[in-house]
Amino acid sequence: MKSAVVLVPGLNRDRDMIAALTKVSGQAPATLWQTETTLPEGLDLIVIPGGFSFGDYLRCGAIAARMPVMRAVADAAKRGVTVLGVCNGFQILVEAGMLPGALMRNTSLKFVCREVKLQVTNANTAFTRQYQPNQIIRCPVAHHDGNYFAEPEELERLEGEGRVVFRYAENTNPNGSINDIAGIMNASGNVLGLMPHPENLIESAHGGDDGRGIFESVLAKAA
Amino acid sequence: MISNDLAITSDLVASHGLKPDEYQRILDLIGREPSFTELGIFSAMWNEHCSYKSSKKWLRTLPTTGPQVIQGPGENAGVVDIGDGDVVVFKMESHNHPSYIEPYQGAATGVGGILRDVFTMGARPIAAMNALRFGAPDHPKTKHLVSGVVAGVGGYGNAFGVPTVGGEVNFDARYNGNCLVNAFAAGLAKSDGIFLSEAKGVGLPVVYLGAKTGRDGVGGATMASAEFDEKIEEKRPTVQVGDPFTEKCLLEACLELMASGAVIAIQDMGAAGLTCSAVEMGAKGDLGIELDLDKVPVREDAMSAYEMMLSESQERMLMVLKPEKEAEAEAIFVKWGLDFAIVGKTTDDLRFRVLHQGVEVANLPIKDLGDQAPEYDRPHVEPKKPAPLAANDIPQADIADALLKLLNSPDMSSRRWVYEQYDTLIQGNSLQRPGGDAGVVRVEGHASKALAFSSDVTPRYCEADPFEGGKQAVAECWRNITATGALPLASTDNLNFGNPEKPEIMGQLVSAIKGIGEACRALDFPIVSGNVSLYNETNGQAILPTPTIGGVGLLKDWDRMARIAFSGENQPILLVGAPQQWGTHLGQSVYLRDIHGRNDGPPPPVDLEAELKVGIFVRGLIERGVAKSVHDLSDGGLAVGLAEMAMASGIGATVPGLADIDPIPVFFGEDQNRYLVALDLDAQGSEFEALLREAEAAGIFAPWIGTTGGTDLKLGQARAVPVADLVNAHESWFPAFMEG
Numbered sequence: 001m002k003s004a005v006v007l008v009p010g011l012n013r014d015r016d017m018i019a020a021l022t023k024v025s026g027q028a029p030a031t032l033w034q035t036e037t038t039l040p041e042g043l044d045l046i047v048i049p050g051g052f053s054f055g056d057y058l059r060c061g062a063i064a065a066r067m068p069v070m071r072a073v074a075d076a077a078k079r080g081v082t083v084l085g086v087c088n089g090f091q092i093l094v095e096a097g098m099l100p101g102a103l104m105r106n107t108s109l110k111f112v113c114r115e116v117k118l119q120v121t122n123a124n125t126a127f128t129r130q131y132q133p134n135q136i137i138r139c140p141v142a143h144h145d146g147n148y149f150a151e152p153e154e155l156e157r158l159e160g161e162g163r164v165v166f167r168y169a170e171n172t173n174p175n176g177s178i179n180d181i182a183g184i185m186n187a188s189g190n191v192l193g194l195m196p197h198p199e200n201l202i203e204s205a206h207g208g209d210d211g212r213g214i215f216e217s218v219l220a221k222a223a
Numbered sequence: 224m225i226s227n228d229l230a231i232t233s234d235l236v237a238s239h240g241l242k243p244d245e246y247q248r249i250l251d252l253i254g255r256e257p258s259f260t261e262l263g264i265f266s267a268m269w270n271e272h273c274s275y276k277s278s279k280k281w282l283r284t285l286p287t288t289g290p291q292v293i294q295g296p297g298e299n300a301g302v303v304d305i306g307d308g309d310v311v312v313f314k315m316e317s318h319n320h321p322s323y324i325e326p327y328q329g330a331a332t333g334v335g336g337i338l339r340d341v342f343t344m345g346a347r348p349i350a351a352m353n354a355l356r357f358g359a360p361d362h363p364k365t366k367h368l369v370s371g372v373v374a375g376v377g378g379y380g381n382a383f384g385v386p387t388v389g390g391e392v393n394f395d396a397r398y399n400g401n402c403l404v405n406a407f408a409a410g411l412a413k414s415d416g417i418f419l420s421e422a423k424g425v426g427l428p429v430v431y432l433g434a435k436t437g438r439d440g441v442g443g444a445t446m447a448s449a450e451f452d453e454k455i456e457e458k459r460p461t462v463q464v465g466d467p468f469t470e471k472c473l474l475e476a477c478l479e480l481m482a483s484g485a486v487i488a489i490q491d492m493g494a495a496g497l498t499c500s501a502v503e504m505g506a507k508g509d510l511g512i513e514l515d516l517d518k519v520p521v522r523e524d525a526m527s528a529y530e531m532m533l534s535e536s537q538e539r540m541l542m543v544l545k546p547e548k549e550a551e552a553e554a555i556f557v558k559w560g561l562d563f564a565i566v567g568k569t570t571d572d573l574r575f576r577v578l579h580q581g582v583e584v585a586n587l588p589i590k591d592l593g594d595q596a597p598e599y600d601r602p603h604v605e606p607k608k609p610a611p612l613a614a615n616d617i618p619q620a621d622i623a624d625a626l627l628k629l630l631n632s633p634d635m636s637s638r639r640w641v642y643e644q645y646d647t648l649i650q651g652n653s654l655q656r657p658g659g660d661a662g663v664v665r666v667e668g669h670a671s672k673a674l675a676f677s678s679d680v681t682p683r684y685c686e687a688d689p690f691e692g693g694k695q696a697v698a699e700c701w702r703n704i705t706a707t708g709a710l711p712l713a714s715t716d717n718l719n720f721g722n723p724e725k726p727e728i729m730g731q732l733v734s735a736i737k738g739i740g741e742a743c744r745a746l747d748f749p750i751v752s753g754n755v756s757l758y759n760e761t762n763g764q765a766i767l768p769t770p771t772i773g774g775v776g777l778l779k780d781w782d783r784m785a786r787i788a789f790s791g792e793n794q795p796i797l798l799v800g801a802p803q804q805w806g807t808h809l810g811q812s813v814y815l816r817d818i819h820g821r822n823d824g825p826p827p828p829v830d831l832e833a834e835l836k837v838g839i840f841v842r843g844l845i846e847r848g849v850a851k852s853v854h855d856l857s858d859g860g861l862a863v864g865l866a867e868m869a870m871a872s873g874i875g876a877t878v879p880g881l882a883d884i885d886p887i888p889v890f891f892g893e894d895q896n897r898y899l900v901a902l903d904l905d906a907q908g909s910e911f912e913a914l915l916r917e918a919e920a921a922g923i924f925a926p927w928i929g930t931t932g933g934t935d936l937k938l939g940q941a942r943a944v945p946v947a948d949l950v951n952a953h954e955s956w957f958p959a960f961m962e963g
Binding site for chain 1: 374377378381382383384466467468469471472475559560642643644645646647648649650651652654665781
């Protein structure tokens with residue numbers, strides 16, 4: 001699998017993501033600095049990792065979404081390249097208009113880092129085929145602004161089209177997200193944003209490998 | 224702008240925290256009256272915070288060397304060998320005074336400062352801890368401080384991207400007027416990639432890196448060297464403001480720059496900013512430094528030389544650069560959006576010269592600024608030892624009720640409310656997160672190595688007997704690291720005390736350092752870095768003496784690592800290192816304090832020889848793979864230790880206790896050098912028998928006290944308590960306190 005990780009100042013889970021992609025696919029991803037306008041040929045997956053791009057001093061992800069590399073990522077997504085945004089990466093995708101809705105401050109108004117349960121609401125996507133439908137998996141979260149919101153019509157569309165891919169399960173919603181939404185995809189099904197960190201649960205040292213399925217699903221599609 | 228020609232009056236000298244005899248010393252050294260800027264520079268270099276003038280004499284007595292030590296105290300952080308060309312770089316530092324005045328920014332910049340200390344040395348930070356101490360829960364300021372400090376620690380560390388893997392939170396009325404924020408950070412580097420602050424070479428560029436200089440924090444280090452009174456709110460402008468985003472960029476830029484081979488010497492700008500960093504680099508290298516302040520990147524207009532020299536704006540570094548690498552170095556900083564400015568040069572005249580708008584505003588002998596700082600042998604009185612409790616003085620309580628009450632108390636309840644606001648798993652290497660005996664992080668790029676971290680001190684023990692308390696802080700840290708299976712390598716000390724000009728306080732400091740030194744020598748646990756915070760007093764009321772010890776240990780193979788959770792049912796539980804009656808010492812225990820409201824008796828003494836012997840034995844069991852669940856006993860003794868193992872696993876245990884022996888000291892005594900070990904062995908089997916004989920042969924009492932299993936914890940004759948009830952008691956105090 002040929003993958004690439006977007007680098008914007010302030011992102012800080014880039015190393016976690018690079019390690020996870022390398023371990024799962026056996027191949028180190030390329031890195032894409034914020035100013036790049038052309039992407040390597042033949043990418044199967046572009047990942048925007050978590051962190052605090054530009055300190056998140058403006059709305060989370062708002063500045064990163066306007067960096068040149070994101071235009072190239074959007075173009076690639078239009079051509080059908082698979083794009084995954086995790087945590088700040090999800091916020092950046094929303095700010096870039098590549099995913100609908102908004103990610104607001106957690107209802108607790110506090111940063112939260114803990115393990116939650118996720119339900120694989122749609123197991124028939126490029127990101128989830130390695131899971132069973134409605135399978136419950138473990139996954140850590142670590143964020144301050146993960147409270148997903150969308151207008152009622154938008155929400156209805158997301159739910160109706162099966163675009164809510166992951167939902168917080170078993171009363172573990174850590175942030176007040178509407179409909180317990182943890183991850184959504186675009187209408188074409190090739191762009192996924194999710195708040196939890198599957199890259200931090202892929203091997204025994206992490207205490208489990210429930211997050212692996214996301215990367216393995218993309219890998220299987222690429223193969 | 225205040226003119227550099229401002230008349231130097233005795234009031235002005237006093238407001239800089241300089242005593243008349245100290246000012247006389249300045250006059251003698253330079254042979255003239257100092258300029259206003261020079262007075263500021265002396266005040267910055269000679270305050271307690273930067274000069275260690277009250278503690279230096281005693282700090283010199285601490286053991287700081289060993290075959291594992293690559294760099295001891297005196298640099299930005301200590302450096303310890305962990306094999307295979309890897310080193311761990313670490314230090315702990317206080318940010319007490321600023322955190323009380325402005326909790327969010329005080330704590331945030333404390334974290335920022337310690338991270339910078341670590342990456343200035345060439346290490347990428349891989350773990351952080353925080354030892355926090357607050358006033359009584361019912362004091363009107365406590366909740367505000369807890370919420371601000373915790374948010375500040377998280378706000379900075381989370382955005383910077385370092386996992387917080389451990390720490391402490393305690394409450395005591397003696398911290399009502401002075402909270403403590405002790406921040407620890409550790410990083411990984413290669414042994415041939417360590418960077419020091421000693422400047423080398425004459426006429427080389429001195430480069431300013433990072434964020435711009437503003438007026439924030441002017442005089443911060445001087446503020447931190449004085450007691451508080453009711454006018455403390457006026458000191459808010461001396462607290463700096465943190466920017467973790469810039470720090471993250473600075474980290475990446477510095478590591479890139481170091482890899483390029485451009486760096487000769489580097490020093491972070493912490494306390495007393497530009498002054499301290501420039502003087503330190505020059506004085507260490509036997510060189511003079513000339514600074515041109517017109518080149519310093521500033522974010523405010525009309526800053527005076529005085530303000531620029533004393534600003535404690537964060538996220539800044541000073542570096543001596545190889546001139547031929549200038550373009551390459553600047554490109555790296557431009558890429559990361561950071562300032563890069565040549566602000567001066569090294570000279571051969573051993574003078575510290577500062578130019579501003581074409582005028583020389585300071586010209587001082589650079590070595591004397593550090594070397595000639597006053598050093599005091601302050602009078603101290605030996606602390607009185609408390610009388611032991613009478614043998615029959617064993618106040619009674621229902622064991623199950625007492626245990627539930629302790630688990631639901633301010634000091635013993637779960638810290639989940641705190642540590643869930645910290646990113647504990649970023650970097651993907653956290654093997655043990657907060658809640659256990661020590662945080663454990665695997666060493667990236669190595670198949671099996673991991674590092675264990677713990678931060679410890681029991682202030683009430685130190686108050687009762689600073690010498691034994693100092694010993695105990697070291698021993699508990701060493702024991703917590705050992706309980707994971709790691710070999711403790713070295714430590715860092717963060718000594719928090721009151722006003723050293725009072726002989727009783729100085730006596731506490733001296734005795735605690737003696738105790739720390741004795742324990743570090745006995746346990747081969749040298750101090751490689753540290754920090755002293757004095758004058759933690761408000762209106763004459765000092766904090767409890769709090770010498771926090773942060774330690775680092777090495778696990779050869781994290782696959783053979785112990786955790787506090789019981790790993791299975793029907794496992795025999797040993798109490799390794801116990802006295803014949805399992806537990807005896809109630810003096811200064813949380814049982815006496817929190818169940819009976821008593822603070823009397825001596826703290827439990829630490830037998831360092833036994834500590835070492837028992838620790839080696841326990842580590843051997845973990846390395847052999849027979850002990851997967853291990854927990855050291857400390858506050859709350861056997862009862863709380865067992866409860867914590869049960870709560871972490873959801874598995875109960877039955878521990879019948881001893882016939883004809885009062886169960887209170889057995890279950891709540893805080894005797895030292897004890898570990899609970901649940902064995903992955905059949906209690907009827909020969910291997911178990913052999914292991915018991917082995918302990919006996921080593922001269923270690925390790926009674927089989929009970930067995931894991933079921934859903935209740937049964938202690939002696941007390942009623943069985945469901946583990947779920949223990950969890951409920953343990954988890955409910957903190958959220959109820961903060962949200963109540």
